Amino acid sequence: MTPSxxxxxxxxxxxxxxxxRYEPGAERPWDARLAAHLLRRAGFGPNRSEIDQAAGDGPQKTIDRLLQPDGDPAEFEEMFAEYERAAEGSVESLRAWWLRRMIQTPYPLLEKLTLFWHGHFAVSQAEVGRAPMLQRHVQLLREQALGDFRSLLKAVMLDPATLVxxxxxxxxxxxxPTALARTLLARFTVGEGNFSESDVTETARAFTGWFVNRNSREFYPREFDDGEKTVFGKKGNxxxxxxxxxxxxxxxxxxxIVRKLYRQFVSEVDEPGDALLDxxxxxxxxxxxxLGTIETVLRSNLFFSPAAYRCRVKSPVEYAVGLVRAFEGRVATDRLGRALADLGQGLYNPPTSAGWPDGLAWLNDATVVGRHNLAWQLLQQPGDNKYRLDAATYARQHGKQDAVAARELFLDLLLQSDAPDAAAVSAAGIEDAARLVACLPEYQPA
Amino acid sequence: MMSRSRLIGAALLMAAVLTAHVSAADDLPPASQWLPAGALLAVEVSGTADVLDLALSDGMIDTVSAMPPLQQKKQDGGLDQFKTIVGYFEANLGTDWKTAARTLLGGGVTLALYPDKTVLLIVDSKDAALLEELREFTTTVAKGEAAKKGNADSIRSGEYRGATGWTFGDKEAHAVVGNRLIVANKSDALKRVVDLREDGGAALADQAEYKAAKAAAGPKADAFLMVNMGALKQVPNVQKGLDNVGNPVGSLLLAGVADSLRAANLLTLALDVDGDTISLAAVSDGKVDAAKSSVAFAKTDGGALPNLKVPGFLAGFSFCRDLHSFYAAKDDLFPERTGGLIFFENMMGIFFSGRDLADDVLSETEPEIRVLAARQKYDEEIGTPKTQIPAFAAVLRMKNPEKFSLVMEEAWQKAVGLVNFTRGQKAEPGLIIDRPTHGDTQFTVARFAAPKVEERTDADVRFNFNPALAMPDGYLILSSTEGLARDLIDAVKKEASETLAGIDEVHSLAEVDGTSVATILLANREQLVRNNMIEEGNSRDQAEMAIDSLVAIVSHLGRTKFEIRNESGATQARFVIELKLAAK
Known part of the structure; x- marks a missing residue:
C-alpha cells in the first residue's frame, strides 16, 4: 500500500x-514541502520568499493570510478591472490581462477560484463572441468567487454572457430555453442522473421572459410563462x-460542488466516497x-496527507503562471495567452460546456512536448526573449554562481527536493538546468 | 570607477557610433586597402565634419539628453559615473571630449563584416599621439581595475611581423599603426590585416561590389554602406523575408522593390548630412524583367502626384499604378492565390452589381492613387473616444466621373448597409446615412448616433469613424471621417484649379510628419503603455519609459520623406529626414 x-x-x-485541523507533528512535520504544497493549491505556485515565510509562519497563520491577504487588495483589483475594461474590445487582450493578474495578484486564492468557476460555468468566446460581455462575466465570477454559491449561481445564470x-x-x-436548463442541471448543479426530463422542461419555463438586447439583460413579462411549475417535486409559479x-x-x-472542490484542492487520483465528503x-x-468550505479543506489533515500531496496535474495555466511566479519574472502575457491556448487552455474559451478537462487529460504526447517547448521558451536567454525569465540572473541573485549550486537552487525552488536524484538535470549548465527541472515529470503535478 | 568592459565599450563606442571622414592619413593608404576582400557588408564614413557637426551639435546633445531614459538616469544619479569617466578621460588626454572625438575619428571610419562573422574596424585619427595616449590610458585603467579586484589583468600583447597587437580578452584584438587604430573581434583577423599590409593581396578596395557601391554613392556622400546581396541572400531568413513580400497588396505597394532585391547582387546606401537634414539614398543593381514583375504597373511617366495637404496632416502616400493592368495580370503574378482573388472579385461583384472588377471598375480610375492620414477633431456632441484613431482616406481620380460616380455611390451605400447588417447581428449600433453639402459639393456620410452625455468623455472607439464618400471635380474621395472628407474636398478643388504635375520618374512617395505623429501617440499614451505592458512584459514604469521615449524620438523626426523611382529596370529609393532637434 502506498502512503497515498x-x-x-x-x-x-x-x-x-x-x-x-492539521497540527504539525513527528508523523507529518511542517516544512518547506508542505508549505509549497499549500501555496500551490491555494494559488498558482510560490516563489522562494513565500515558501520561506510560510515555512516559518506555520500552517494556520499561512492559511489565514491566504484566505484574507495582508493589506487591502482592493486597489490592485480596481486597477486591473480598469485595465480589463479598457481592453474589452479584444478577447486576446483580456486574456493577457488576466494572466498578468494571476502573476501579480496579492490574492492568489481569489484568482484560482475565479478560474475554477470559469471552468465550471464554461462561458466561452466561441459561443458569446463579444469581449465586453465576457469581461463582465469573468469580473462577476471574481466578485462572487469566494462568497455564497446560491448568489453566484443566480448572478451567473442571469448574466447576459451565460444566456447567450x-x-x-x-x-x-x-x-x-431547454438547453440552458439541461446544462444548468447536468453541469452546474445536481449533475447527470439526478434530474428528470420534466425537471428540465419545467426549469426552462421558469427562465422564459429573459432576453439579451444590445448586450444587456431585459425581462419581458409578456414572454414569461407564469403558470405553475413542478421542479424536484416542488410546485409553484x-x-x-x-x-x-x-x-x-x-x-x-x-x-x-463539493466533489469538484475536492478535485481542485485535494486530489484527482482517487474518487472519494460519499461518506468522506458528507x-x-x-x-x-x-x-x-x-470560502468556508475551502478553509476547512486547506486546514485539514487530509489536505496535508500523502493522499493529497502532488495528486493533481497542473493545468497549463497553473504550470506557466507557476513558473513565472517562481522566478519572479514578468512576461509578455499576450504571447503566453496564445501559447496556453495552443496547449488546450485558452482563457475565456473553455472547449465545451463541461469546461476544461483535468487530471491526466492534460498530459498526452503532444501536450507534454508543448509544455517542454513552453518551458524552454519561458526560460530562454534574455535579449530577444519577451518572456524574460532569466534563470542565470536569478541564480546569481540568490548567491549561486556555479551550475551545481544553481541546479540545487532550482530543484529546491520548483520541487522542494522531491526529485533529488534527477539524473536529467545533473549535467546541465545553469540555463538548461532551470528548463530541465521544469520539464521533469515530478514538476507536472501540483 | 569604470570597469574594464566599460572602458573598452567607451573606446569602441566612440569609434563605431560617432563617425568621421577624411581621406586616410597622408602616409597610409586608404583603410579599404588594408581590409581583406570578400566582405558581406562594408561601411565607409567619408564625409567627416558634417556627420560630427550633427552628432556633436548642441541641439543633438540637448535632444538626446532630454530623452526619458537619460532624464531618469540623471534623476537616479546614474549619469554620475558616466560623467566621472568622461572627466577622467578628458583630464588624462588633456582635451575636452568633443575635441577628442573630432580628432580621434576625424580621419575616417571603415568597417567590414565577413561571412565567417569576422568584424574588422579601422579608425583613422588626425593625431597619432592622441591615439596612442588613448590606447595607453585604456590599458592602464583596465590593469588598475583588474588589480583592484585582485585579478590578474587579461591584457596581452604580442608582435606579429613588426606590428604590436593588444587584446583585452578572447573577443577583441587591436593594433595601432601610426594614426590608425585597427580593431578585430578575432586575433586571427588582425593578423590577416597585417599580412595584407605586408604581402599585398585582394583587398576590400579591389572587391567589385565595393567599387560599384563607392561609385553609386558618389563623391559627395558622407558615408556609404555596401551590402553584398549575392552573399546575403544565401542566409535563409533573408531569402525567406524577400519571398514573403510576394502577396498582391505588398507587390502592388512595393512595386518591384522585392523583385529588384531578389535580383540584386549589390545594394548601396549612401548617407548625406546637411545641417539637421539626413538623406539616405538606396540603389539596387537588381534589374527586373518588367513583363514578369509588378513593377510593370508602377507608372513613372507622369509620376506620382505630390501628397495633398490637409490640416493635421500625419502621413501621406502617393502612388502611380495602373490598377487595371495589375489586376488583369493577377493570374500570372500570383498563380497560387487565384482562389482567394476569385473570392475577393466575387465579393466586389456584389458591391458593384455584377460589374467586372478589372474592366468595369478599376479601368475607370486614373493611375494616381493617394492615401493619407490626419489628426481628428472630435465633435463636442460626440466626445473624445478613449482610443483616438487618426482619420484616413484614399483619393483617386476617375476617368469618366459622370458615369462612374453613380456606380461608386451605389457600391459605397451597399458597403455601409453590409456594415450595419453585420453590426446588427452583434447587437451593435449602426450607421445613419446623410447627404450634407460642403461648398458646392454634395457628398455622402454615415454617422453613428451621438452617445449619451455621460459617455462623451470616454466615448466608444466607433466614434473615430463616420465614413464619407465625396466625388468633387472628377476626384474620388473615400474617407474614414466626415471632417477629413471636407478638408480633402477643399484640397482637391485647389489642386484641380492648378496644373497637375507628377514627380518625374517617382512611382511611390511617402511623407510622414513626425511632430504630428507624436501628438497622436501622446493622445493614446495610456493605451500604448498598457499594450506595452502585456506585449513586452514590462512593468508600468518600464512601459511608460518605452512609450515616452518613442514619442520623444518621433517628435524629433520632423518631416520624413521616402520615394522610390525606377530607371531602366533598376530601383532607387531616397529617404530624407529633417530632424527637429532641441532649440539651440
Whole structure:
C-alpha cells in the first residue's frame, strides 16, 4: 500500500480525522514541502520568499493570510478591472490581462477560484463572441468567487454572457430555453442522473421572459410563462431566481460542488466516497459558503496527507503562471495567452460546456512536448526573449554562481527536493538546468 | 570607477557610433586597402565634419539628453559615473571630449563584416599621439581595475611581423599603426590585416561590389554602406523575408522593390548630412524583367502626384499604378492565390452589381492613387473616444466621373448597409446615412448616433469613424471621417484649379510628419503603455519609459520623406529626414 492510498483509506474510515485541523507533528512535520504544497493549491505556485515565510509562519497563520491577504487588495483589483475594461474590445487582450493578474495578484486564492468557476460555468468566446460581455462575466465570477454559491449561481445564470452562451438570448414562452436548463442541471448543479426530463422542461419555463438586447439583460413579462411549475417535486409559479433556489437546495447540488472542490484542492487520483465528503456537503448545503468550505479543506489533515500531496496535474495555466511566479519574472502575457491556448487552455474559451478537462487529460504526447517547448521558451536567454525569465540572473541573485549550486537552487525552488536524484538535470549548465527541472515529470503535478 | 568592459565599450563606442571622414592619413593608404576582400557588408564614413557637426551639435546633445531614459538616469544619479569617466578621460588626454572625438575619428571610419562573422574596424585619427595616449590610458585603467579586484589583468600583447597587437580578452584584438587604430573581434583577423599590409593581396578596395557601391554613392556622400546581396541572400531568413513580400497588396505597394532585391547582387546606401537634414539614398543593381514583375504597373511617366495637404496632416502616400493592368495580370503574378482573388472579385461583384472588377471598375480610375492620414477633431456632441484613431482616406481620380460616380455611390451605400447588417447581428449600433453639402459639393456620410452625455468623455472607439464618400471635380474621395472628407474636398478643388504635375520618374512617395505623429501617440499614451505592458512584459514604469521615449524620438523626426523611382529596370529609393532637434 502506498502512503497515498494508506492515507486515503484512513480518511475514508475516519472522516472526522480527515477534516480535523492539521497540527504539525513527528508523523507529518511542517516544512518547506508542505508549505509549497499549500501555496500551490491555494494559488498558482510560490516563489522562494513565500515558501520561506510560510515555512516559518506555520500552517494556520499561512492559511489565514491566504484566505484574507495582508493589506487591502482592493486597489490592485480596481486597477486591473480598469485595465480589463479598457481592453474589452479584444478577447486576446483580456486574456493577457488576466494572466498578468494571476502573476501579480496579492490574492492568489481569489484568482484560482475565479478560474475554477470559469471552468465550471464554461462561458466561452466561441459561443458569446463579444469581449465586453465576457469581461463582465469573468469580473462577476471574481466578485462572487469566494462568497455564497446560491448568489453566484443566480448572478451567473442571469448574466447576459451565460444566456447567450447557452442559446437563451431570447427565452420566449413558446420556446423555453431547454438547453440552458439541461446544462444548468447536468453541469452546474445536481449533475447527470439526478434530474428528470420534466425537471428540465419545467426549469426552462421558469427562465422564459429573459432576453439579451444590445448586450444587456431585459425581462419581458409578456414572454414569461407564469403558470405553475413542478421542479424536484416542488410546485409553484417559479421565476428563474426562485427555481434556482429550488435547485440550490438539492443536496445533489452541494455534492457536485463539493466533489469538484475536492478535485481542485485535494486530489484527482482517487474518487472519494460519499461518506468522506458528507461533512463538507452538510456544511455547504447549510451555508453555501465557498470560502468556508475551502478553509476547512486547506486546514485539514487530509489536505496535508500523502493522499493529497502532488495528486493533481497542473493545468497549463497553473504550470506557466507557476513558473513565472517562481522566478519572479514578468512576461509578455499576450504571447503566453496564445501559447496556453495552443496547449488546450485558452482563457475565456473553455472547449465545451463541461469546461476544461483535468487530471491526466492534460498530459498526452503532444501536450507534454508543448509544455517542454513552453518551458524552454519561458526560460530562454534574455535579449530577444519577451518572456524574460532569466534563470542565470536569478541564480546569481540568490548567491549561486556555479551550475551545481544553481541546479540545487532550482530543484529546491520548483520541487522542494522531491526529485533529488534527477539524473536529467545533473549535467546541465545553469540555463538548461532551470528548463530541465521544469520539464521533469515530478514538476507536472501540483 | 569604470570597469574594464566599460572602458573598452567607451573606446569602441566612440569609434563605431560617432563617425568621421577624411581621406586616410597622408602616409597610409586608404583603410579599404588594408581590409581583406570578400566582405558581406562594408561601411565607409567619408564625409567627416558634417556627420560630427550633427552628432556633436548642441541641439543633438540637448535632444538626446532630454530623452526619458537619460532624464531618469540623471534623476537616479546614474549619469554620475558616466560623467566621472568622461572627466577622467578628458583630464588624462588633456582635451575636452568633443575635441577628442573630432580628432580621434576625424580621419575616417571603415568597417567590414565577413561571412565567417569576422568584424574588422579601422579608425583613422588626425593625431597619432592622441591615439596612442588613448590606447595607453585604456590599458592602464583596465590593469588598475583588474588589480583592484585582485585579478590578474587579461591584457596581452604580442608582435606579429613588426606590428604590436593588444587584446583585452578572447573577443577583441587591436593594433595601432601610426594614426590608425585597427580593431578585430578575432586575433586571427588582425593578423590577416597585417599580412595584407605586408604581402599585398585582394583587398576590400579591389572587391567589385565595393567599387560599384563607392561609385553609386558618389563623391559627395558622407558615408556609404555596401551590402553584398549575392552573399546575403544565401542566409535563409533573408531569402525567406524577400519571398514573403510576394502577396498582391505588398507587390502592388512595393512595386518591384522585392523583385529588384531578389535580383540584386549589390545594394548601396549612401548617407548625406546637411545641417539637421539626413538623406539616405538606396540603389539596387537588381534589374527586373518588367513583363514578369509588378513593377510593370508602377507608372513613372507622369509620376506620382505630390501628397495633398490637409490640416493635421500625419502621413501621406502617393502612388502611380495602373490598377487595371495589375489586376488583369493577377493570374500570372500570383498563380497560387487565384482562389482567394476569385473570392475577393466575387465579393466586389456584389458591391458593384455584377460589374467586372478589372474592366468595369478599376479601368475607370486614373493611375494616381493617394492615401493619407490626419489628426481628428472630435465633435463636442460626440466626445473624445478613449482610443483616438487618426482619420484616413484614399483619393483617386476617375476617368469618366459622370458615369462612374453613380456606380461608386451605389457600391459605397451597399458597403455601409453590409456594415450595419453585420453590426446588427452583434447587437451593435449602426450607421445613419446623410447627404450634407460642403461648398458646392454634395457628398455622402454615415454617422453613428451621438452617445449619451455621460459617455462623451470616454466615448466608444466607433466614434473615430463616420465614413464619407465625396466625388468633387472628377476626384474620388473615400474617407474614414466626415471632417477629413471636407478638408480633402477643399484640397482637391485647389489642386484641380492648378496644373497637375507628377514627380518625374517617382512611382511611390511617402511623407510622414513626425511632430504630428507624436501628438497622436501622446493622445493614446495610456493605451500604448498598457499594450506595452502585456506585449513586452514590462512593468508600468518600464512601459511608460518605452512609450515616452518613442514619442520623444518621433517628435524629433520632423518631416520624413521616402520615394522610390525606377530607371531602366533598376530601383532607387531616397529617404530624407529633417530632424527637429532641441532649440539651440
Amino acid at each position: 492510498s494508506e492515507a486515503l483509506a484512513r480518511a475514508a474510515n475516519d472522516p472526522a480525522w480527515a477534516w480535523a 452562451c447557452l442559446k437563451a438570448e431570447k427565452s420566449r414562452k413558446a420556446t423555453p 417559479f421565476t428563474a431566481e426562485e427555481v434556482l433556489d429550488v435547485i440550490a437546495d438539492q443536496r445533489a447540488t452541494s455534492q457536485t 461533512t463538507l456537503v452538510d456544511s455547504f448545503a447549510k451555508t453555501g459558503n465557498v
